[in-house]
Amino acid sequence: MNKIKLILDKLIQLFCISLMVLMTVLVSWQVFTRYIFNKPSAMTEQLSQYLFVWLVLYGAAYVFGQRDHMKIVFVKEKLPFKFEIMADIIQEILITIFTLGIMVYGGQLSTMKQMGQLDASLQIPIGVVYSAIPISGIFIIFYALCNIRELYFIKYKKSKLGEDKLWT
Amino acid sequence: SGKKSDEPKSKLLKLAFNQSENHPQYKALKEFGEALEKETNGEYTLEISPNALLGDQRAATELVQNGVIQMAVVANPVVENFNKDFAVIGLPYIYDNLEHQKEVFISGALDDLFGSVKGSGFEVLGAFTAGSRNIYTNKPVEKPADLSGYKIRVMQSDTMKKMVDYMGGVGTPMAQSEVYTAVQQGVLEGGENNEVTYVDLKHYEIAPYFSYTNHLMVPDLIIMNNSTYDEMSDENKVILKNLIKETINKEFIAWNENVEAAKKIAKENGATFVDVSIKPFQERVKPLQQSVIDSSENSKILYDAIRDLSK
Amino acid sequence: MDLAVQTGMIMFTSLPILLLIGVPISISIGFSSALSMLMVLPLDGAMVTSAQRLFIGTNSFSLLAIPFFILAGNIMNRGGIAIRLINCSKLIGRRLPGSLAQSNIVANMLFGAISGSGVAAAAAVGGTIAPLQEAEGYKPEFSSAVNIASAPTGMLIPPSNTLIVYSTVAGSVSISALFIAGYIPGILWGLGVMVIAAIMAKKENYISTEKTTLAQNIRTILDAIPSLLLIVIVIGGILKGVFTATEGSAIAVVYCLMLSLIYKEIKLKDLPKILMCSAEMTSIVIFMIGVSSMMSWVMAFTNIPQKISILLLGITDNRIIILLIMNLLMLIIGTFMDPTPAVLIFTPIFLPIAENFGMNPIQFGIMIVFNLCIGTITPPVGPILFTGCKVGGISIERVFKRLLPFYVVTTLILLLVTFFPALSIALPKMFGLIK
Ligand code: NA
Ligand code: NA
Numbered sequence: 001m002n003k004i005k006l007i008l009d010k011l012i013q014l015f016c017i018s019l020m021v022l023m024t025v026l027v028s029w030q031v032f033t034r035y036i037f038n039k040p041s042a043m044t045e046q047l048s049q050y051l052f053v054w055l056v057l058y059g060a061a062y063v064f065g066q067r068d069h070m071k072i073v074f075v076k077e078k079l080p081f082k083f084e085i086m087a088d089i090i091q092e093i094l095i096t097i098f099t100l101g102i103m104v105y106g107g108q109l110s111t112m113k114q115m116g117q118l119d120a121s122l123q124i125p126i127g128v129v130y131s132a133i134p135i136s137g138i139f140i141i142f143y144a145l146c147n148i149r150e151l152y153f154i155k156y157k158k159s160k161l162g163e164d165k166l167w168t
Numbered sequence: 169s170g171k172k173s174d175e176p177k178s179k180l181l182k183l184a185f186n187q188s189e190n191h192p193q194y195k196a197l198k199e200f201g202e203a204l205e206k207e208t209n210g211e212y213t214l215e216i217s218p219n220a221l222l223g224d225q226r227a228a229t230e231l232v233q234n235g236v237i238q239m240a241v242v243a244n245p246v247v248e249n250f251n252k253d254f255a256v257i258g259l260p261y262i263y264d265n266l267e268h269q270k271e272v273f274i275s276g277a278l279d280d281l282f283g284s285v286k287g288s289g290f291e292v293l294g295a296f297t298a299g300s301r302n303i304y305t306n307k308p309v310e311k312p313a314d315l316s317g318y319k320i321r322v323m324q325s326d327t328m329k330k331m332v333d334y335m336g337g338v339g340t341p342m343a344q345s346e347v348y349t350a351v352q353q354g355v356l357e358g359g360e361n362n363e364v365t366y367v368d369l370k371h372y373e374i375a376p377y378f379s380y381t382n383h384l385m386v387p388d389l390i391i392m393n394n395s396t397y398d399e400m401s402d403e404n405k406v407i408l409k410n411l412i413k414e415t416i417n418k419e420f421i422a423w424n425e426n427v428e429a430a431k432k433i434a435k436e437n438g439a440t441f442v443d444v445s446i447k448p449f450q451e452r453v454k455p456l457q458q459s460v461i462d463s464s465e466n467s468k469i470l471y472d473a474i475r476d477l478s479k
Numbered sequence: 480m481d482l483a484v485q486t487g488m489i490m491f492t493s494l495p496i497l498l499l500i501g502v503p504i505s506i507s508i509g510f511s512s513a514l515s516m517l518m519v520l521p522l523d524g525a526m527v528t529s530a531q532r533l534f535i536g537t538n539s540f541s542l543l544a545i546p547f548f549i550l551a552g553n554i555m556n557r558g559g560i561a562i563r564l565i566n567c568s569k570l571i572g573r574r575l576p577g578s579l580a581q582s583n584i585v586a587n588m589l590f591g592a593i594s595g596s597g598v599a600a601a602a603a604v605g606g607t608i609a610p611l612q613e614a615e616g617y618k619p620e621f622s623s624a625v626n627i628a629s630a631p632t633g634m635l636i637p638p639s640n641t642l643i644v645y646s647t648v649a650g651s652v653s654i655s656a657l658f659i660a661g662y663i664p665g666i667l668w669g670l671g672v673m674v675i676a677a678i679m680a681k682k683e684n685y686i687s688t689e690k691t692t693l694a695q696n697i698r699t700i701l702d703a704i705p706s707l708l709l710i711v712i713v714i715g716g717i718l719k720g721v722f723t724a725t726e727g728s729a730i731a732v733v734y735c736l737m738l739s740l741i742y743k744e745i746k747l748k749d750l751p752k753i754l755m756c757s758a759e760m761t762s763i764v765i766f767m768i769g770v771s772s773m774m775s776w777v778m779a780f781t782n783i784p785q786k787i788s789i790l791l792l793g794i795t796d797n798r799i800i801i802l803l804i805m806n807l808l809m810l811i812i813g814t815f816m817d818p819t820p821a822v823l824i825f826t827p828i829f830l831p832i833a834e835n836f837g838m839n840p841i842q843f844g845i846m847i848v849f850n851l852c853i854g855t856i857t858p859p860v861g862p863i864l865f866t867g868c869k870v871g872g873i874s875i876e877r878v879f880k881r882l883l884p885f886y887v888v889t890t891l892i893l894l895l896v897t898f899f900p901a902l903s904i905a906l907p908k909m910f911g912l913i914k
Binding site for chain 3: 013016017019020021023024027028030031035045048049050052053055056057058059060062063064066068069070071072073074075076087088090091094095097098101102103105106107109110113129130133
């Protein structure tokens, strides 16, 4: 499981880095074609917008793997260690339920419906863009399961926690 | 009559609308809702959610498809994504004027087209006018050459961009919320829209010449969720059909009144409305028209049917 | 019971519980929204609508500016731009008592002005200037408090990611106009902090001993000019119509990258790390924005904002009291919530009320962001406070006492911003961005 996680991490990193570069190039190019050549492009704006949505969804999945999403910890930290770990595991379970219901189930239904609809400027099915919701959802669930495993078997069993970040 | 809406049987129809309460379509829809409630003896009530509160038009269409809401008013290009043939009723220069367009909407010539998207989860009940779209910028536009090098904002669609390119300008897709500042600062030279939106967005302040190129009369479509429609009794379906027809009529009247009011405001604020000979522009966009007409047999039939209704 | 009240109750009881047990803010918002959505919709409808909102909430060209400003900020942080700005601001602040602290304030304003992030400013500037202050005998609680109190100016002085978020929830509010509107309140904030810092420094007798020659000064200025040019390029480009605010952010990335490569402080092999770090920060913020759009949708669907505003207006119809109540609520919210989710949740509720009283949405945007800026430096949840303590190597308790006078002065400026519309809308009017 750890090995798969590391591979997935690397893949998402590569994907997100490429998207960041591509977006910067596309938007700069858009200014260039319009301002210098007076030939605005119909697709750069829409395309960079869709790439951005992908970046956010896959990037967010990666961050779930790192347990690095913003949270309020000042109450949880006051709890005894045992309950703190329990709260952490509950979090991961809630993340799994949310993702399973909304991103995987709802996202998949939505994606299927949008396969028949074409984007006006890119001429690709909008469902293709939407597909990032259920796919990144599956990644998030995988990460959440990894986290539960680690929280329970490693942190809880060892019962000694290193320094947790105050603001994560 | 008593307060029937409290009866448990009453079905609430939520309608998503992306314009404000002052829009002529809102006024027409409001009257429609009242009449529907009355004529179905309170079986149906209508709640309009204006200002795109439930999402933009594409989102609203999805909500109707999924039965989350029951109705929406959306622009023709949104439905075009489900069936390409809809492009015909939004073609440049396909209608001669508002009277012609009204004739087409009321005649029943579009019934087959409207029925064609049933499989996607919604019915098209009818079409509203959104007037004619015209180019506005910092000078009168009387011939295609006047647009040379002029970046004109269009909706985010490839067809719209090509259309302005054919007309002699540079079609530039951009989100509407950015347009005012973009024109003012010279990212764009102007936009294209109807008089009502031109005035609503105060674009007369930044682009005071409104030239009647009349290039587009894109309909807005009233859509309803499939199951909501199918569950209606035959009697109520007839009521609905008649009311929609009546509402379309009223909307055309309300539209004309609003255009006059809008023009008055714009003129008071220094805008100039320029009459233009549309012939050269019409010639220029022919290839675009032809490519849509040639795209399918249905398109051709539809095009001929619409042109036949012209006087 | 009214369906809206029920839905609202589910939302407003489940949300704080989830937040307090430490569930990520995004999931807390999403979970409680989905629960309340299930009150009014069947399962499939609720799930599909939620997924759709998640997509639509992130699918906006204006939001695209955020990854670019984050990336530009990270490049500046690493690329030697921050230190050049600090050197330059030392020239401006050095005649005042506590000169190094004054330089810290000016540098935070400059750095924040181009990076759009208060946290980045607190880390980059505070981290660089803290050792210098220690060497001159400044107490760490003093220097850290000044760094923390001045860092939020970057969220008001353009560009500002928080203002971009506001403009997308507020509807058709021009980002360019908001950006220009942030200048005066942001600078007022900075000046307020400078005055308090000067009074404190005088009391503790921090007088500068450093002397520089004219030639050195000129060199410092020349050295900082390419970095300062970024402000001219981005804001000038937006005002001159070369590009929109969103496009300007991408241009900022390209410019910072070129500059850092010229300075040779960033090598090409460092880039993947910087890019990934920016991608992560972007995802955290924007995912939260996407999920929050579920919440605003449920509220619109069940007419909750109208109910709240009726409730609020039922208390009084006095404009001044209502505005004070709103400010108080937002200050409280700001203590435990980050600016982005707070803007997302409270704009749809408060903006209609404020507009009802004839407040311009530009002014309201500045007011709400100003409020939440104060929140970023208050415990228990204050990202700038935490960052400042971290780089200053000091505990929150020790800094907090020193921060009290800064809270007072910024709250006073907030009242000015609330009751004098001209402070926010005079500049955009002057530039013709609004009527
Ligand atoms: Na800034
Ligand atoms: Na706080």
